[in-house]
Amino acid sequence: xxxxLIRLLNSxxxxxxxxxxxxxxxxxxxxxxxxVRPRIGSRPRCSGxxxxxxxxxxLPQRHFEFIPIWGYAVELHYRMRRVQCRQCGVKVEQVPWxxxxxxLTKAYMMYLAHWARKLSWQETARSFHTSWEKVCDAVExxxxxxxxxxxxxxxRAIGVDEIAYGRGHNYLTLVYQxxxxxxxxxxVGKERTEESFAKFFEMxxxxxxQKIEFVCSDMWKPYLTLIAKHCTNALNILDRFHIxxxxxxxxxxxRAxxARRMAQAGYEPALKKSRWCLLKRPxxxxxxxxxxxxxxxxxxxxxxxxxLLKEEFQQLWEYESPAWAGKFLDQWCTKAMRxxxxxLKKFARTVRAQRNWCAANSPNLYRGTLVSTTxxxxxxxxxxxxxxxxxx
Ligand SMILES: [Zn+2]
Numbered sequence: 001x002x003x004x005l006i007r008l009l010n011s012x013x014x015x016x017x018x019x020x021x022x023x024x025x026x027x028x029x030x031x032x033x034x035x036v037r038p039r040i041g042s043r044p045r046c047s048g049x050x051x052x053x054x055x056x057x058x059l060p061q062r063h064f065e066f067i068p069i070w071g072y073a074v075e076l077h078y079r080m081r082r083v084q085c086r087q088c089g090v091k092v093e094q095v096p097w098x099x100x101x102x103x104l105t106k107a108y109m110m111y112l113a114h115w116a117r118k119l120s121w122q123e124t125a126r127s128f129h130t131s132w133e134k135v136c137d138a139v140e141x142x143x144x145x146x147x148x149x150x151x152x153x154x155x156r157a158i159g160v161d162e163i164a165y166g167r168g169h170n171y172l173t174l175v176y177q178x179x180x181x182x183x184x185x186x187x188v189g190k191e192r193t194e195e196s197f198a199k200f201f202e203m204x205x206x207x208x209x210q211k212i213e214f215v216c217s218d219m220w221k222p223y224l225t226l227i228a229k230h231c232t233n234a235l236n237i238l239d240r241f242h243i244x245x246x247x248x249x250x251x252x253x254x255r256a257x258x259a260r261r262m263a264q265a266g267y268e269p270a271l272k273k274s275r276w277c278l279l280k281r282p283x284x285x286x287x288x289x290x291x292x293x294x295x296x297x298x299x300x301x302x303x304x305x306x307x308l309l310k311e312e313f314q315q316l317w318e319y320e321s322p323a324w325a326g327k328f329l330d331q332w333c334t335k336a337m338r339x340x341x342x343x344l345k346k347f348a349r350t351v352r353a354q355r356n357w358c359a360a361n362s363p364n365l366y367r368g369t370l371v372s373t374t375x376x377x378x379x380x381x382x383x384x385x386x387x388x389x390x391x392x
Contacts, residue, residue, distance in 0.1 A: 009034065013107060015096045017042035036078040044081045048088035056082040056090050064098050064105045068128060076105060104138060113142035132165055140188050155208065159216035160223055162192040175200050178216060194222035201230045218242035246350065247310050248279050250343035255303040270299050278307045306341050
């Protein structure tokens with residue numbers, strides 16, 4: 001059986017200059033180990049200049065993870081040679097299945113990255129019995145590869161998002177190209193800081209940054225500052241998803257606070273099990289939740305007032321003219337500021353500070369433009385998010 005495996009590998013994943021010499025099944029670790037060795041008489045290539053060079057010595061065995069099959073992990077075992085290169089000196093050889101210090105083979109990274117476009121990174125990691133970090137590594141590799149092999153000069157709309165991972169507050173900044181017909185991940189930055197996002201602009205250079213016409217981002221200050229600085233010709237569209245998420249966060253704060261206060265004062269728990277009734281859009285409620293909401297709306301509660309204000313805010317998306325959308329926003333903000341509900345006032349202040357950008361969010365502007373927001377939403381929602389938000 002294992003010999004058949006070598007024959008299979010030879011026909012689908014064959015590299016000139018190398019042979020698969022043996023395959024073993026390690027029952028303990030559930031791993032298929034495949035030995036690779038150089039073909040006799042083949043010359044190693046220098047990883048610096050990619051030219052053939054004289055052999056120097058051999059390093060201890062390295063393991064490269066290959067695409068798993070039938071629930072078994074697959075590893076290629078190979079002892080890297082070092083070369084004495086005329087130009088570069090003593091260098092480790094270049095192997096066609098691996099890339100630099102990556103422990104995954106190129107084929108496996110491509111494979112993981114392919115699935116990471118369809119599933120969340122967490123689900124991808126789980127499905128293939130690997131770690132989130134390795135999926136991230138694979139995506140990063142493929143993005144780098146894509147950047148090296150693709151032209152960037154026609155990027156006209158980008159979206160910026162961040163995802164949280166791990167238990168602590170670890171973030172990645174992601175930049176997507178979000179034009180209709182072309183949605184792709186352009187860049188992955190470690191952390192979520194102004195410095196890390198600045199590297200994206202370093203990478204694309206000022207000429208390209210000037211050509212960008214639309215930027216989609218959340219209302220996070222450092223993002224906005226950098227976008228305003230680099231993309232001087234761009235219209236920043238704060239996407240609906242992020243704005244609604246912020247409004248919902250404010251509403252949830254009001255509800256939690258009020259529920260706690262009522263419990264302390266010994267009132268009947270009117271707000272019990274009301275969380276999703278208030279956060280979901282009315283059209284998405286279940287029958288039970290709809291009845292619950294109707295009951296709830298009879299109370300004179302801060303949460304109810306906050307809910308009504310939030311629902312009213314959704315009218316913003318109906319406007320076709322930015323001017324009218326702006327007018328609506330002003331009125332709404334005045335109302336929210338008078339509501340004496342602190343989290344909503346805070347939200348209104350944020351909206352007010354970005355008034356023109358928010359107003360530009362009327363769907364009419366999306367329609368007909370090259371920004372494809374639906375695919376943008378699809379790609380932003382996919383990675384596991386830190387903040388759970390109901391469908392907005
Ligand atoms: Zn060299």
